[in-house]
Amino acid sequence: MARRAQPVGAGPGIGAAAAVGALILGSLAAVFLRAEAGRGLGPADWAAVRFTVLQATLSAAISVGLAVPVARALARRRFVGRRALIALMGAPFILPVIVAVLGLLSVFGRSGWVSQALGWFGLPPLSIYGLHGVVLAHVFFNLPLATRLILQGWQEIPAERFRLAAQLGAGPGEIRRLLERPMLARVVPGALAVVFAICLTSFAVALTLGGGPRATTIELAIYQAFRFDFDLGRAALLSSIQILLTSAAALLALKAARHEGPGAGLDRPVQRWDANGAGLVAQDAALIGLATLFLALPLAAIIARGVPGILSLPAGVWRAALTSVEVAAGSTALLLMLALPMAATVATGRRAGVELAGMLGLAASPLVIGTGLFIIINPLADPRALALPVTALVNAVMALPFALRILVPRACEVVARHGRLALALDMGGWPFVRRVLLPRMRPQIGFAAGLAAALSMGDLGVIALFADPDRATLPLQVWRLMGAYRMETAAGAALLLLCLSMAAFWLLDRGGRFHAEA
Amino acid sequence: MKHLAFAAGVMMTATAAFAEKPELVVYTYDSFVSDWGPGPAVEAAFEEDCDCDLKFVAAGDGAALLARLRLEGARSDADVVLGLDTSLTAAARATGLFAPHAVEAEFDLPVPWQDDVFVPYDWGYFAFVHNVGLEAPTSFRALADSDLKIVIQDPRSSTPGLGLLMWVKAAYGDEAAGIWKGLADNIVTVTRGWSEAYGLFLDGEADMVLSYTTSPAYHLIAEKDASKTAAAFDEGHYMQVEVAAKLAASDHPELADRFLQFMVSEAFQSIIPTTNWMYPAVTPKAGLPEGFDGLIRPARSLLLPEDEAAALRDAALAEWRDALSQ
Numbered sequence: 022m023a024r025r026a027q028p029v030g031a032g033p034g035i036g037a038a039a040a041v042g043a044l045i046l047g048s049l050a051a052v053f054l055r056a057e058a059g060r061g062l063g064p065a066d067w068a069a070v071r072f073t074v075l076q077a078t079l080s081a082a083i084s085v086g087l088a089v090p091v092a093r094a095l096a097r098r099r100f101v102g103r104r105a106l107i108a109l110m111g112a113p114f115i116l117p118v119i120v121a122v123l124g125l126l127s128v129f130g131r132s133g134w135v136s137q138a139l140g141w142f143g144l145p146p147l148s149i150y151g152l153h154g155v156v157l158a159h160v161f162f163n164l165p166l167a168t169r170l171i172l173q174g175w176q177e178i179p180a181e182r183f184r185l186a187a188q189l190g191a192g193p194g195e196i197r198r199l200l201e202r203p204m205l206a207r208v209v210p211g212a213l214a215v216v217f218a219i220c221l222t223s224f225a226v227a228l229t230l231g232g233g234p235r236a237t238t239i240e241l242a243i244y245q246a247f248r249f250d251f252d253l254g255r256a257a258l259l260s261s262i263q264i265l266l267t268s269a270a271a272l273l274a275l276k277a278a279r280h281e282g283p284g285a286g287l288d289r290p291v292q293r294w295d296a297n298g299a300g301l302v303a304q305d306a307a308l309i310g311l312a313t314l315f316l317a318l319p320l321a322a323i324i325a326r327g328v329p330g331i332l333s334l335p336a337g338v339w340r341a342a343l344t345s346v347e348v349a350a351g352s353t354a355l356l357l358m359l360a361l362p363m364a365a366t367v368a369t370g371r372r373a374g375v376e377l378a379g380m381l382g383l384a385a386s387p388l389v390i391g392t393g394l395f396i397i398i399n400p401l402a403d404p405r406a407l408a409l410p411v412t413a414l415v416n417a418v419m420a421l422p423f424a425l426r427i428l429v430p431r432a433c434e435v436v437a438r439h440g441r442l443a444l445a446l447d448m449g450g451w452p453f454v455r456r457v458l459l460p461r462m463r464p465q466i467g468f469a470a471g472l473a474a475a476l477s478m479g480d481l482g483v484i485a486l487f488a489d490p491d492r493a494t495l496p497l498q499v500w501r502l503m504g505a506y507r508m509e510t511a512a513g514a515a516l517l518l519l520c521l522s523m524a525a526f527w528l529l530d531r532g533g534r535f536h537a538e539a
Numbered sequence: 540m541k542h543l544a545f546a547a548g549v550m551m552t553a554t555a556a557f558a559e560k561p562e563l564v565v566y567t568y569d570s571f572v573s574d575w576g577p578g579p580a581v582e583a584a585f586e587e588d589c590d591c592d593l594k595f596v597a598a599g600d601g602a603a604l605l606a607r608l609r610l611e612g613a614r615s616d617a618d619v620v621l622g623l624d625t626s627l628t629a630a631a632r633a634t635g636l637f638a639p640h641a642v643e644a645e646f647d648l649p650v651p652w653q654d655d656v657f658v659p660y661d662w663g664y665f666a667f668v669h670n671v672g673l674e675a676p677t678s679f680r681a682l683a684d685s686d687l688k689i690v691i692q693d694p695r696s697s698t699p700g701l702g703l704l705m706w707v708k709a710a711y712g713d714e715a716a717g718i719w720k721g722l723a724d725n726i727v728t729v730t731r732g733w734s735e736a737y738g739l740f741l742d743g744e745a746d747m748v749l750s751y752t753t754s755p756a757y758h759l760i761a762e763k764d765a766s767k768t769a770a771a772f773d774e775g776h777y778m779q780v781e782v783a784a785k786l787a788a789s790d791h792p793e794l795a796d797r798f799l800q801f802m803v804s805e806a807f808q809s810i811i812p813t814t815n816w817m818y819p820a821v822t823p824k825a826g827l828p829e830g831f832d833g834l835i836r837p838a839r840s841l842l843l844p845e846d847e848a849a850a851l852r853d854a855a856l857a858e859w860r861d862a863l864s865q
Contacts, residue, residue, distance in 0.1 A: 150728045244731075
C-alpha cells in the first residue's frame with residue numbers, strides 16, 4: 022500500500038530512534054566484545070529468569086488492573102485536591118529505590134504501622150517478605166504511573182461524546198461498553214508493557230522484599246557476574262535476555278493495541294452526567310480514598326523520617342542537589358529532543374521500529390549499559406569528565422518509553438485530525454509542527470518533561486561507575502550517607518530529593534497545562 | 540581581545556605550574572573520599588610533604604573498584620588502589636595488574652600478615668549488632684535455635700554477606716549447610732548491600748544485623764548513643780582486612796611506594812578509627828579512641844587463606860542458596 026502524504030516527515034524520528042538503538046545495542050556489543058570466554062548460563066540463572074518473568078507479569082497485571090478503576094474514578098469525579106493528588110502520583114515512581122523501600126517498610130514491615138495496629142488487636146505482625154511483598158512494592162511504584170497513563174486515555178475522549186451519550190440516555194454500563202472499553206483497549210496494552218519492562222530490571226526491591234535468594238532476579242545475576250566473576254560475557258548474555266523479554270512484551274502490546282483514536286472534539290471541558298448514583302459515588306470515593314492511602318502512607322513515613330535531618334544537611338548535600346538539578350535539566354532537554362520527533366513519526370504510521378527502539382532504554386540493564394559506555398568512552402576521554410553528560414543521556418533514554426506512552430496517543434490524534442487540512446493548505450513540515458502539533462501537545466509535553474526531570478533526579482543509574490567524588494548527584498549522596506552510618510542525614514537528604522523531584526515534576530506538568538484548563 | 544589574551548596566558552601558566560607537581564592517582568571506594576570519610580584528612584596530611592598532588596578517584600565499593608581496574612587494564616591512570624579486601628585479593632592478584640610493595644611495618648592484626656603485594660590499612664570483625672538489653676545468642680547454633688530475627692546481606696552482591704558465608708564455612712566446614720538450614724527461619728530478609736540491612740535494623744525490622752564489632756563505636760562516639768552492642772560468638776569471628784596495592788603500570792612508582800609507606804604511618808592510621816570505623820592496621824601511639832575499649836574482642840579470629848576461600852566460594856554459595864530457597 023502506498024503511504025499517504027503526511028504533514029510531518031519521518032526522518033528526524035527515525036534518526037532519533039536509530040540513535041537510541043545504537044546507544045543501547047552498541048553498549049551491549051561493547052561488553053560482548055570485551056568479554057573473555059566465561060561460564061554460560063547455569064540452572065541458577067534460568068531460575069532467576071523464571072522468577073523475574075513471574076514477578077514482572079504479576080506486578081504489571083495487578084498495577085494496571087487496579088489502575089483502571091482508580092483512573093475511572095478520577096476521570097468522572099471533580100473534588101478539591103484532585104489536582105494535587107494527581108501530581109502526588111508522580112512521587113513513588115521517582116524515589117530512589119532504597120528510600121522507597123524503607124518508607125514502605127515503615128508502613129508494612131514487621132514493626133511498621135500496620136503491624137503495630139494489628140498488635141493492638143492481639144494479631145501477629147504482617148509478613149511482608151516474599152513474592153507478595155515484591156508485588157506490593159512494585160504496585161506501589163507503578164500503580165500511580167499506570168493510573169496517570171490510563172487517566173490520560175479518559176481525558177482524550179472528547180467531551181462531546183459524553184454529552185451525546187447523556188442525550189441518548191446512556192448509563193454507566195453503555196458508557197463503559199461504547200466509550201471506555203475501546204479507549205482501554207488502546208491504552209492498557211502499552212501501560213502493561215511499560216510496567217512489565219520496569220519490573221524486569223528490578224533488583225534491590227525484589228531481593229529485599231522477596232526475603233532471600235528465592236527472589237533472585239536477572240539484574241542480580243548480572244550484578245554478580247560483573248562484580249564477582251568479572252564474567253562480562255555472562256552479564257551481556259543475561260542483559261540480552263532482558264532485552265528480548267521486553268521487546269516481546271512491547272511487540273505484543275503493539276499488536277494488541279487498537280490504533281484508531283476516539284476521534285475529534287472541540288476541546289471543551291468534560292462534563293459527566295452518568296454515574297451520579299449514590300452507589301457509584303461511594304464506590305469511586307472508596308477507590309480514590311484507598312489508592313490515596315496506599316500511596317500517601319509510605320510517603321508520609323519518608324517525610325517523617327526526613328524532617329529531623331533536613332535542617333542540618335551538610336554542604337555536600339546541597340552541592341549534590343544542585344548537580345542533580347543540572348543533570349535533570351539536561352536530561353529533560355535531551356528527552357524532548359528524542360521523544361518529540363519519535364512520537365511524530367509514530368503518529369504518521371511508522372510504528373513498530375520506532376516504538377521498539379523507544380522501549381530499549383528500559384529493557385537493558387543499567388549496569389551493562391554503564392559498563393558498555395565506559396568501555397567505549399575510556400580510550401577516547403576521561404570517563405570522569407563525562408560523568409554528568411553520560412548520566413543525563415542515559416536517564417533521558419530510560420525515560421523515553423514513558424514519554425512515548427504519553428506523547429504518542431495525542432500526536433496520533435492531532436495528525437489524524439489536522440493533517441489533511443494542513444496538507445491541503447500546503448502547511449507541512451516545520452510550520453505544522455510549530456503551529457498545530459506542539460501547541461496541541463502542550464499538556465502531554467509538560468507531563469512527559471516533568472516525569473523525565475523527576476526520574477533523572479532520582480536515578481542512581483550509571484553514575485556509580487563514572488562517579489567523580491567532587492560532583493556526586495543527590496541520590497548518590499544519599500547512598501553514601503547511608504553507607505557511612507548517617508541514616509538521619511540520609512533520610513533528610515532523601516526528603517530534599519523528594520521535594521526537588523516533586524517540584525520539578527509539578528512545575529513542568531503544570532507549565533504544560535497553563536491556560537489549558539477551563 | 541586583550542583580556543582574552545591575558546586570560547589565555549594565565550591559564551597556560553596555571554597548567555604549566557600544575558604539571559610540575561606529579562599527580563598520584565589513588566582509586567578507592569566511595570565512602571573513603573566522602574566529606575565524612577578519611578579521604579580529605581589523608582589527602583591534606585600526605586600533600587604536606589610529598590610535593591605532589593594526591594588525587595582520589597572513587598568507584599563504588601571494593602568489588603566495583605576491582606571490576607573497574609580490570610576494565611581499564613594496564614591503561615589505567617591509577618597508581619595505587621586502596622580499598623580491596625581479603626575476599627577480593629585472590630582475584631586481584633590473578634589479574635597480574637599489581638606490583639610488589641616495599642613497605643615495612645609492625646602490623647597489629649590478630650593474625651600474622653605476610654603479603655608481598657597487598658598492604659593492610661585497617662581491619663575489623665564481622666558480628667551481629669543488636670540493641671543493648673537483648674538476650675543475645677553466643678553461637679550460630681544458639682541463634683538458629685532462637686526466635687530472633689536477623690537481616691543479612693547477599694553474598695553475591697556484598698562483602699559483608701560474603702564474609703558471613705566464609706565465617707560459617709570457616710567455623711563449621713562440612714556442617715555449614717546444616718547451620719544455614721537452621722538459620723533460614725531467623726532470616727527476615729537478605730539485602731543487596733550493607734546500607735539497606737543496617738537501615739532495616741535501625742527501623743526495627745530485625746533484632747540483629749550483620750555488621751562489624753566496631754559499629755557500636757560509631758553510635759557511641761558520633762551520636763553519643765550507647766544503645767548498640769555486638770554479640771560475641773564462641774566460634775570466633777571472621778575478619779575483614781582492607782588492603783591497598785601499587786599498580787604495576789603506575790607512572791610514579793616511587794611516589795606510590797611512598798604513599799603505601801605513609802599509609803601505615805601514625806598520621807594516616809590515627810585518622811582511620813573515627814572516619815572509617817575500623818581498627819587501624821598499626822595501632823597509633825596514643826591508642827584507640829575512647830569508645831573502642833568497650834567493644835567486644837573475640838577470643839578467636841577466623842580468616843581463611845585467600846586461595847582456600849576462593850576455592851570454597853562457589854560450593855558455599857550453592858549451599859547457602861539451597862538452604863535459604865526452601
